[in-house]
Amino acid sequence: xxxxxxxxxxxxxxxxxxxxxxxxxxxxxxxxxxxxxxxxxxxxxxxxxxxxxxxxxxxxxxxxxxxxxxxxxxxxxxxxxxxxxxxxxxxxxxxxxxxxxxxxxxxxxxxxxxxxxxxxxxxxxxxxxxxxxxxxxxxxxxxxxxxxxxxxxxxxxx
Numbered sequence: 001x002x003x004x005x006x007x008x009x010x011x012x013x014x015x016x017x018x019x020x021x022x023x024x025x026x027x028x029x030x031x032x033x034x035x036x037x038x039x040x041x042x043x044x045x046x047x048x049x050x051x052x053x054x055x056x057x058x059x060x061x062x063x064x065x066x067x068x069x070x071x072x073x074x075x076x077x078x079x080x081x082x083x084x085x086x087x088x089x090x091x092x093x094x095x096x097x098x099x100x101x102x103x104x105x106x107x108x109x110x111x112x113x114x115x116x117x118x119x120x121x122x123x124x125x126x127x128x129x130x131x132x133x134x135x136x137x138x139x140x141x142x143x144x145x146x147x148x149x150x151x152x153x154x155x156x157x158x
Contacts, residue, residue: 036061036098047089055093061150062090065099068136069122072105075132080143087147098150101137108132 037059047064054062066082073079090097103122106115111124127133141151 036063036096038063047086051089051093051095055095059095061096061098063098063100065097065101065148067103067122068101068105068108069103071140072107072136075105075107078139083140083144087144091147096149097147098152099140099144099148101140101151101153105132105136108136 037054047062051062064086066086070082071079087097104125104127106121108128109121109124110126110128111121115121115124137153
């Protein structure tokens with residue numbers, strides 16, 4: 001975790017230096033056009049602390065979104081709390097979210113029953129039924145269609 005924080009701070013420092021060269025860090029960089037970053041899964045839960053720093057550095061878009069397993073921990077059961085908090089934090093900091101619909105919910109994966117490894121449970125393809133993926137995409141898009149400007153699917157297929 002300390003290495004992740006140090007890498008994040010180094011990126012912020014580099015971005016801030018570029019924005020500062022143009023004047024006021026946040027507004028000048030925002031006025032110059034969009035600037036975005038891809039956030040790692042490890043920093044996902046830290047957006048309330050991270051987003052104000054990114055906004056100050058001029059970042060206007062962050063690629064960060066919960067995995068399917070977070071949205072649908074069980075078939076038919078929805079939990080939007082993680083994404084709602086992310087969207088709220090982005091709004092407060094005048095940033096857009098680039099959402100990625102990726103991986104699988106464990107119950108939709110073809111992983112062996114009883115598999116304990118999260119990666120195997122959420123990344124073992126093929127999906128049991130493509131209707132599960134369709135329902136997931138429809139549910140997320142219906143809820144966030146006005147909040148998430150850019151969405152792409154499965155950028156790390158296995």
